[in-house]
Amino acid sequence: DTEVTQTPKHLVMGMTNKKSLKCEQHMGHRAMYWYKQKAKKPPELMFVYSYEKLSINESVPSRFSPECPNSSLLNLHLHALQPEDSALYLCASSQPDSYPYNEQFFGPGTRLTVL
Amino acid sequence: SQQGEEDPQALSIQEGENATMNCSYKTSINNLQWYRQNSGRGLVHLILIRSNEREKHSGRLRVTLDTSKKSSSLLITASRAADTASYFCATVKGSKLTFGKGITLSVRP
Numbered sequence A: 001d002t003e004v005t006q007t008p009k010h011l012v013m014g015m016t017n018k019k020s021l022k023c024e025q026h027m028g029h030r031a032m033y034w035y036k037q038k039a040k041k042p043p044e045l046m047f048v049y050s051y052e053k054l055s056i057n058e059s060v061p062s063r064f065s066p067e068c069p070n071s072s073l074l075n076l077h078l079h080a081l082q083p084e085d086s087a088l089y090l091c092a093s094s095q096p097d098s099y100p101y102n103e104q105f106f107g108p109g110t111r112l113t114v115l
Numbered sequence B: 001s002q003q004g005e006e007d008p009q010a011l012s013i014q015e016g017e018n019a020t021m022n023c024s025y026k027t028s029i030n031n032l033q034w035y036r037q038n039s040g041r042g043l044v045h046l047i048l049i050r051s052n053e054r055e056k057h058s059g060r061l062r063v064t065l066d067t068s069k070k071s072s073s074l075l076i077t078a079s080r081a082a083d084t085a086s087y088f089c090a091t092v093k094g095s096k097l098t099f100g101k102g103i104t105l106s107v108r109p
Helices: none
Strands: A004-007 A010-013 A018-025 A031-037 A044-050 A053-057 A064-070 A073-079 A087-094 A110-114 B005-007 B010-014 B019-024 B031-037 B043-050 B055-058 B061-066 B071-076 B085-093 B096-099 B103-108
Touching: A004 A087, A010 A018, A018 A031, A018 A087, A031 A073, A044 A064, A044 A073, A044 B096, A053 A064, A073 A087, B005 B085, B010 B019, B019 B085, B019 B103, B031 B061, B031 B071, B043 B055, B043 B061, B043 B071, B071 B085
Parallel strands: A010 A110, B010 B103
Antiparallel strands: A004 A018, A018 A073, A031 A044, A031 A087, A044 A053, A064 A073, A087 A110, B005 B019, B019 B071, B031 B043, B031 B085, B055 B061, B061 B071, B085 B096, B085 B103
């Protein structure tokens, strides 16, 4: 299984809502990533988990809260978002043991709209 | 700041022609990767070239790397309509992947 799955595919939420994005992979990868991508822009790294521990936080606002409950799952909890947070949120995974030759496998993304 | 900068930013070619995309970067890297993205969906890894390699081939893809000029090129030969997508170079330093701005390739049937 070489697939990274993300749910939901689309999410519309108000600024006072709390929601979560989910990502799952069964490739045995021990590094997982969250990226944010605005329209016609490249993906921007938000968080990196390595062996279920947060290793990189790219100064992301605290209204985004990542969680890695186990080696296959990655969540992104959303609270009190702003309309400018509307974007495509991409999850990826890779095998950190292959560093520095770490090809990343991406999920299809969650299209988030904040009203 | 963006590490990779691709040019051209948009490219339109006829099916069967070759497409060449260039990427420049600013700092030292471990490796450089190219990804494809269709219609705002997930990215697909195309090819990786290590910092000590100069050229690599994979099917219709050829990538070159010139670390002295801090540049890379991706050549897609005999293009097909299905190659229409956005292409990103990404530089790797440590565990971080930093994407360039991307090139939109349109292949006309």
